[in-house]
Every structure is written in C-alpha cells, then in structure tokens.
Amino acid sequence: MKGKRRRKKSWKRKLILLTGLVLVAGLGCFLWFYTPDWVMAKVAIEAGAPMADVSDFLKKDGVKANYVTDVGEIDTSVPGLYPVEIRAGHYSYETLLEIVDRTPPEGTVRDLTIWRGDACTADDFIETASDVTGVTASFGTEPDWNREGSQEVEIFLTDGAGNVTKLPAVLTIFFDTEPPVIAGVADQTITEGDSISYKSGVTVTDNRDENLEITVDASDVNLEQAGTYTVVYTAEDSAGNRAAVSATITVKARDKGEANREEMEELAREALANCISDRMSDRDKLYEMFWYVKRHMNYTGDSDKTTQINEAIRGFEEKQGDCFTYFSVLKAMMEQAGFETVDVTRLGGETRHFWSLVKVGDEWYHIDSCPRSVDHNKYWYCFLRTDAELAKFSEQYDGYYNFDSTGLPKTP
The missing domain is CATH 3.10.620.30 (C8orf32 fold)
Incomplete structure (x- = not known):
C-alpha cells in the first residue's frame, strides 16, 4: 500500500512540473513573438507639407521612437503610399506614409481680346497659377470662336491630383473687315527698252497685320513696245480683306535721234x-x-x-x-x-x-x-x-x- 502511495505522489509531482514547464515555455513563446500595438498602420500628410514627425505615428505618448527608413529620400510633393520602418522601444514596425493632395490650385486670370482667327488657348488667360503637383489650364466650355464681341468663359485650373479651381474671365473677339491701305502707287513714264521698279516707294499698311506683301500684276506691260499699259497692285491681310490699286505705265517710243x-x-x-x-x-x-x-x-x-x-x-x-x-x-x-x-x-x-x-x-x-x-x-x-x-x-x-x-x- 505504501508503495502505491509513493508512486501516486511521484506522478503528481511530475505532472505539476510538466505543467509548469509548458506554462513557462508558452509564456516565453508569447513574449518572443509579442509586439506592442504602439504604431499606427498609416499616417497621411498633405502634399508639399514637411515630413511627418516620428511621434505622429505613435498611438501612445512616452514611447521612445525613431525612423529606420531614410525619410529624407521621400519627396513629399509627390502623392502616393510610401512604406516606412519605425523603431519604437525595442520593437520594429512596418507602417505606411500616405501623401495626399486635397488642396486645389491657386491662380489668377485676365480678360483677353483677340482677332477672329487668332490662336488662343486657356493658358493665354493665365496670369498666375501654382500648386505643388503642377497645374494645367483648360476651358470649362469651349468658347464660340465665331462670335463677335464679348463672352464669358470659365478657366479650369487642375492639379496633378485632379483638384480643380474654376476662374471666370471675359473673351472679346474682334472681326477684321478693314482692307489694307496701299500708298505710293503712281503712274510712270519710261522709254522703250528701259527697266522699271514697280515697288519703289510703294508701301502697304493694315490695322491688324504687319509686313504684308504687295503683289504686282504687270503681265499686260510690254516694256519693249510703246504704248499705255495698266499695272495692278494688290495686298491681302490674314482676314482675307483685299486692296487693289492700279497705275498707268506709259512706254514712250525711243527717240530716233x-x-x-x-x-x-x-x-x-x-x-x-x-x-x-x-x-x-x-x-x-x-x-x-x-x-x-x-x-x-x-x-x-x-x-x-x-x-x-x-x-x-x-x-x-x-x-x-x-x-x-x-x-x-x-x-x-x-x-x-x-x-x-x-x-x-x-x-x-x-x-x-x-x-x-x-x-x-x-x-x-x-x-x-x-x-x-x-x-x-x-x-x-x-x-x-x-x-x-x-x-x-x-x-x-x-x-x-x-x-x-x-x-x-x-x-x-
């Protein structure tokens, strides 16, 4: 009987010891794999803002932390998700830095006056435009380029993140109906066989265009034969307005003496x-x-x-x-x-x-x-x-x- 009691007590001690070892091992494993929940999974900052401080990632105060990732390599003007490693206490954390652009562009526009047919884009209205992610300009609705007078237009400033600022402006379109003015055309008299400078002293001006070309039609003139001929000077501006002036060329017979x-x-x-x-x-x-x-x-x-x-x-x-x-x-x-x-x-x-x-x-x-x-x-x-x-x-x-x-x- 005594032998049986001794064996029974020995087995109990062994069970208690085994249970203790299991508990100690389990606690060790838990402590080995356990990481405190001290760091947020993601932190967002506005594009163009300074880099977030490491403390912005912590869920509790009083924890000593520092960046493991070289965050100086991150361009905070470029929206996106950037993986960041942080050391907090004795633990390392993988988290995300999100750079977002929620701020619409800033800018000013001016009114514009053009001639019909002139090239014009939304950029021509822009005086200033700025955004950390860049700005593109566009029309809200395409202007009516064949409408004479003033019309309201809306200029859209769109940044790289799709934020839009809408600015009103006025477009005025002038129709050019005034032909060029040709001056200095005069009748000329020469002798048979002589040469003639048709454009000498002849000028053309226009209310819109510069450096217009004067075309001279002297196809009917025969400088080798005495007679009276007509020469026609023409000029056309970019709007299609045309001016024409004629002159008389008198070719005299060469003196027989x-x-x-x-x-x-x-x-x-x-x-x-x-x-x-x-x-x-x-x-x-x-x-x-x-x-x-x-x-x-x-x-x-x-x-x-x-x-x-x-x-x-x-x-x-x-x-x-x-x-x-x-x-x-x-x-x-x-x-x-x-x-x-x-x-x-x-x-x-x-x-x-x-x-x-x-x-x-x-x-x-x-x-x-x-x-x-x-x-x-x-x-x-x-x-x-x-x-x-x-x-x-x-x-x-x-x-x-x-x-x-x-x-x-x-x-x-």
Whole structure:
C-alpha cells in the first residue's frame, strides 16, 4: 500500500512540473513573438507639407521612437503610399506614409481680346497659377470662336491630383473687315527698252497685320513696245480683306535721234554759255533760257515730231520750227542746266501742242516758249505757270492748254 502511495505522489509531482514547464515555455513563446500595438498602420500628410514627425505615428505618448527608413529620400510633393520602418522601444514596425493632395490650385486670370482667327488657348488667360503637383489650364466650355464681341468663359485650373479651381474671365473677339491701305502707287513714264521698279516707294499698311506683301500684276506691260499699259497692285491681310490699286505705265517710243544726243547737248551748252551764269538763281536761269529761245527762234509751223533730239539740233542750227521745235530746244537747255522736266501734250484740239513742266526747288511749274497768235493772247507768257493758271487761260482761249494731268506732278 505504501508503495502505491509513493508512486501516486511521484506522478503528481511530475505532472505539476510538466505543467509548469509548458506554462513557462508558452509564456516565453508569447513574449518572443509579442509586439506592442504602439504604431499606427498609416499616417497621411498633405502634399508639399514637411515630413511627418516620428511621434505622429505613435498611438501612445512616452514611447521612445525613431525612423529606420531614410525619410529624407521621400519627396513629399509627390502623392502616393510610401512604406516606412519605425523603431519604437525595442520593437520594429512596418507602417505606411500616405501623401495626399486635397488642396486645389491657386491662380489668377485676365480678360483677353483677340482677332477672329487668332490662336488662343486657356493658358493665354493665365496670369498666375501654382500648386505643388503642377497645374494645367483648360476651358470649362469651349468658347464660340465665331462670335463677335464679348463672352464669358470659365478657366479650369487642375492639379496633378485632379483638384480643380474654376476662374471666370471675359473673351472679346474682334472681326477684321478693314482692307489694307496701299500708298505710293503712281503712274510712270519710261522709254522703250528701259527697266522699271514697280515697288519703289510703294508701301502697304493694315490695322491688324504687319509686313504684308504687295503683289504686282504687270503681265499686260510690254516694256519693249510703246504704248499705255495698266499695272495692278494688290495686298491681302490674314482676314482675307483685299486692296487693289492700279497705275498707268506709259512706254514712250525711243527717240530716233538718240545717236545724236551728244551733238544736241554740245549745242545746248553753247546756248547756255550765252545766256546764264552760276551766280543766277534757278528762276533767273529759267527766265533767261525762256527768252533766249523766244528771241533766237522763228515760228515756221513745221517740225519732225518723231525725234526730240534731232528737232532740238535743227532748232539750234536753223533757228526755226514749230511748237515741237521750241519745246525741244528749251527742254535740251533746261536739262543740260540740271533741271528736271516732264513732257506735256495738249489734249484735244485740231492740232498738237507741246511744252514742259520744270521743277524749281521742290515745286513744279509749266513753261512754254513757243509764240502764240493774237487770237490766243500773244502777250500772256507761259513762264512758270500753275495748273490753275493754265486752266483759266484755256477756258478763255479755246482749250489752248488743256492736258491730261494723270501721272503728272502737281503745281502749287
């Protein structure tokens, strides 16, 4: 009996010991694998804000903690989820840093005025725009680009996270209906075979566009054949408004006496030496040339009107001829003396008549040394006369000095 009791007590002690060992082992395992719940699973910060402090991750105060992850490598301006390791007490924790952008962009816009057809985007309205994740601009509703006048538009500023700021603005569209202005187009007179600069002195301006091109249509002009031709200048702006101006190109037959020009000029120099000097004013020089021709020529009523050069030589040598001879001699003398002249011919009437316009200083005047009959007021001298004076004279004397002023310089 005693032996059985001893065996029974021994078994109980062994069971108690085994139970204790199991409890100790279980407690050890629990303590080995147990981690306190001190760190939050995720912490969120606003994009662009400073990095969260490690304490922001702790659920309780008084716990010593530090980052294991190098959070200085995290760009807080870029939204997203970033894994972070934290050491709190004797334990390590895996958690998440969430960078979120909940703040809409900031910005200002301006009103805009454009011409119809001009390129325009929402960006053109922006004065300032800022957001840590960047900003793009767009229209709330596309403007009506074919609507003249002012209209309200809404500009959307959208950041990288999709936050939107809506800003109102006014778009004003002008319609361009004004054509360009072409200036400086003038009739020109040249001699057969000469060249011509069509665009010299010609300009074009526009209320909207700059550096417009002038197109010259001279397809009908034949510089090798005498005649009267039309040249057309055109310009078109970006709105399609078109301007057109025409001019007359007169191509004169080349003087058949051109080979004798040197002889004519020598005779003109000899005549000038007998009537003018360098000390005279331009007006006095012209006065002396005018009277030199009148006193040294006789009117006979005949001339070779195909050549001004040969007829001037005949006038200098024979001292006789008709109005064309007087005109040719005086023209040769004036041009040899350095004056600029333009030929003028009577318009209408039973006979032709020729005289010159001469430039004195910056102004032009009519001059004609040919004598007239008593019926045409022989004592009224055409010396440096104006257009108005010739017109008045012509009204009284059968249109004697009627002429086509197209392309001719105007007198005072």
